[in-house]
Amino acid sequence: MDTFMTWLSGLFSNWGIVWKNFDYLLVGAYPQGPLGGLAMSIVMAVIGIFGAFWIGLAVGLMRLSSRRWLAWPALVYIEIIRGTPLLMVIFWFYFFAPILLGHAVPETDSAIAAFIVFTSAYVAEIVRAGVLSLPKGQTEAARGSGLSHTQAMIYVILPQALRNMIPSFVNQFVSLTKDTSLAMIINVNELTLSARHIYTRTMKAPMEIFLTIALLYFVICWVLTAFSRKLERGMSRYQSRETL
Amino acid sequence: MPLIEFRNVNKWFGDFHVLKNINESVEKGEVLVICGPSGSGKSTLVRCINRLEDINQGEILINGRTITGKDQNLNELRAEIGIVFQQFNLYPHLSVLRNITLAPVKVKKISKEEAEKTALRLLDRVGIGNQAHKYPIELSGGQQQRVAIARALAMKPQIMLFDEPTSALDPEMINEVLSVMKDLAREGMTMLCVTHEMGFAREVADRIIFMDHGEILERGTPTHFFTSPEHERTKAFLREIL
Numbered sequence: 001m002d003t004f005m006t007w008l009s010g011l012f013s014n015w016g017i018v019w020k021n022f023d024y025l026l027v028g029a030y031p032q033g034p035l036g037g038l039a040m041s042i043v044m045a046v047i048g049i050f051g052a053f054w055i056g057l058a059v060g061l062m063r064l065s066s067r068r069w070l071a072w073p074a075l076v077y078i079e080i081i082r083g084t085p086l087l088m089v090i091f092w093f094y095f096f097a098p099i100l101l102g103h104a105v106p107e108t109d110s111a112i113a114a115f116i117v118f119t120s121a122y123v124a125e126i127v128r129a130g131v132l133s134l135p136k137g138q139t140e141a142a143r144g145s146g147l148s149h150t151q152a153m154i155y156v157i158l159p160q161a162l163r164n165m166i167p168s169f170v171n172q173f174v175s176l177t178k179d180t181s182l183a184m185i186i187n188v189n190e191l192t193l194s195a196r197h198i199y200t201r202t203m204k205a206p207m208e209i210f211l212t213i214a215l216l217y218f219v220i221c222w223v224l225t226a227f228s229r230k231l232e233r234g235m236s237r238y239q240s241r242e243t244l
Numbered sequence: 245m246p247l248i249e250f251r252n253v254n255k256w257f258g259d260f261h262v263l264k265n266i267n268e269s270v271e272k273g274e275v276l277v278i279c280g281p282s283g284s285g286k287s288t289l290v291r292c293i294n295r296l297e298d299i300n301q302g303e304i305l306i307n308g309r310t311i312t313g314k315d316q317n318l319n320e321l322r323a324e325i326g327i328v329f330q331q332f333n334l335y336p337h338l339s340v341l342r343n344i345t346l347a348p349v350k351v352k353k354i355s356k357e358e359a360e361k362t363a364l365r366l367l368d369r370v371g372i373g374n375q376a377h378k379y380p381i382e383l384s385g386g387q388q389q390r391v392a393i394a395r396a397l398a399m400k401p402q403i404m405l406f407d408e409p410t411s412a413l414d415p416e417m418i419n420e421v422l423s424v425m426k427d428l429a430r431e432g433m434t435m436l437c438v439t440h441e442m443g444f445a446r447e448v449a450d451r452i453i454f455m456d457h458g459e460i461l462e463r464g465t466p467t468h469f470f471t472s473p474e475h476e477r478t479k480a481f482l483r484e485i486l
Binding site for chain 1: 294296318319320322323326327329331333334335336337346347350351352392395396399
């Protein structure tokens with residue numbers, strides 16, 4: 001028993017290494033060198049989320065269109081992405097973007113492009129489900145009063161649909177935040193790769209290092225979820241009046 | 245020239261022949277009540293007038309001009325025709341006032357101040373002037389339906405369509421909606437009402453038509469309709485509903 005406890009405490013005795021390299025886990029070599037670590041993960045997730053929201057919104061609305069030349073490309077895009085692993089999409093952009101553009105592309109840019117393209121397909125499906133979940137009478141009332149399709153979307157349908165979508169959006173964005181770790185495969189110095197750098201440099205304390213980054217991922221995702229709950233409550237003000 | 249005219253109108257939902265060779269016209273200022281069992285096509289008939297449904301054959305004219313052509317501007321057409329639904333269909337995320345001013349401001353490009361003034365006047369007229377800043381969910385069903393009527397009137401329509409406006413209401417709220425509709429009829433609004441409220445039909449309608457299986461079986465004044473209906477189907481319907 002004693003030997004076991006000694007062995008166990010030995011496994012977790014090297015917190016000093018984590019502490020000494022903590023700034024590297026948080027921001028990489030910044031400000032002397034390039035940004036990395038957790039900050040890089042967050043930057044990629046935020047840009048990815050922002051881009052995927054707008055593209056996903058556009059693709060989702062195209063998918064809902066009664067015009068086939070709009071709906072069809074959206075459907076093909078969504079189906080292809082949903083049937084492909086994210087890692088594959090990251091490789092596509094890593095290998096094909098320089099060929100298509102004719103010049104070198106920073107790995108970080110390739111990774112962000114892959115995240116946007118990948119997440120947009122899922123956001124598009126969330127948008128579609130959100131719009132379809134509204135009663136048909138809302139569209140009929142809006143169009144019946146003379147509003148155009150676009151006006152009905154902007155003033156009547158989307159304000160309601162977007163609120164319904166918040167929980168699914170946040171799920172998607174929590175996934176994306178965790179999935180930024182995949183960018184290490186094309187050598188983007190985000191949190192997971194930073195952790196591995198520290199380990200390969202010291203060859204010590206793997207448990208402590210990887211436990212620490214797990215905790216960091218968890219905190220970020222937890223904050224995101226809590227924020228969305230708050231947002232949801234704020235936007236559902238008109239609904240909660242039901243209980244008055 | 246009638247205000248609204250149906251000429252040989254036919255419509256199918258897939259294999260289901262929902263409107264069969266409809267010929268009918270409505271004069272300006274007339275109140276037409278459309279009744280019949282569910283599935284008889286009466287709602288569809290009304291919803292064809294503002295093109296929420298499209299017909300397959302024949303044509304519909306308003307002021308002598310066809311509105312069922314491919315090149316008809318739907319938004320212009322609908323701005324002239326108010327519609328009130330069974331389920332109210334108020335916008336839950338907007339206040340009562342914004343529900344009413346949305347279309348006048350966005351479609352007719354009326355200034356916000358002007359539209360709000362009109363909206364408050366209309367809310368007074370339907371008896372809920374003090375509820376302008378509440379949200380639909382805070383109102384009773386009868387109040388919500390009166391907001392829906394005010395919302396339709398805010399566009400200053402030539403024609404008002406009512407698609408079973410009291411069917412989703414608790415019995416004690418039906419009269420407050422009907423009395424608003426009666427006022428409207430008295431003021432000379434052209435109205436087409438799909439309804440089962442036979443008291444309302446008797447008192448307010450200029451004419452009643454009875455539909456079954458997509459056909460108009462009976463048409464005439466309320467007196468004719470209630471005292472000497474010709475068709476057996478009408479008699480059976482009246483026996484059941486009265």
